[in-house]
Amino acid sequence: MRLKSGIWVAAYIRRCGVEGVFAAVRRRGAEEAGAIFVVVNRLDGTADLYGPAPQSAFDDERPADRAFSRVLGDAPAAESAVEAFIARESRFDPDVWVVEIEERSGRHFLDRIVA
Known part of the structure; x- marks a missing residue:
């Protein structure tokens, strides 16, 4: 059984805070x-x-x-491309969550990244 999205997001934001990185929920999805x-x-x-x-x-x-x-390739993308993707995804799936962190070096604190 997978952890509920709302609980996972709360834990992720806390982890970012522990690392000294600002994180916020930009869009709240299905709990x-x-x-x-x-x-x-x-x-x-x-x-x-x-x-x-x-x-x-x-x-x-x-x-x-x-x-x-x-989602958008191996190199950092323009913020406008990220925003356009999120807008399309939000229209397609109204239950989507969006969490944004501010990290100049690109650290993401996600435990499992699949190529």
Whole structure:
């Protein structure tokens, strides 16, 4: 059984705070099972965007873990591209969560990133 989205987001924001990084919920989604997107704002006009990994990335050993993948390529994208993607995703899925952190070096504190 996977942790509820609302609980996961609260824990993630707390983890960022422990690391000394500002984090905020920009969009509140479905408490039970909304998809979570994490924006890492690099404070220079660019950002990284992480979203739910494809189902093929999950394995039987850790089926309850949340896995993330980069959404807009390997390099930081323009903030406008990130905002456009989030706007499209929000129209498609009204239950989506968006969490934004401010981290110049790009640290994301996500435990599991899948290529």
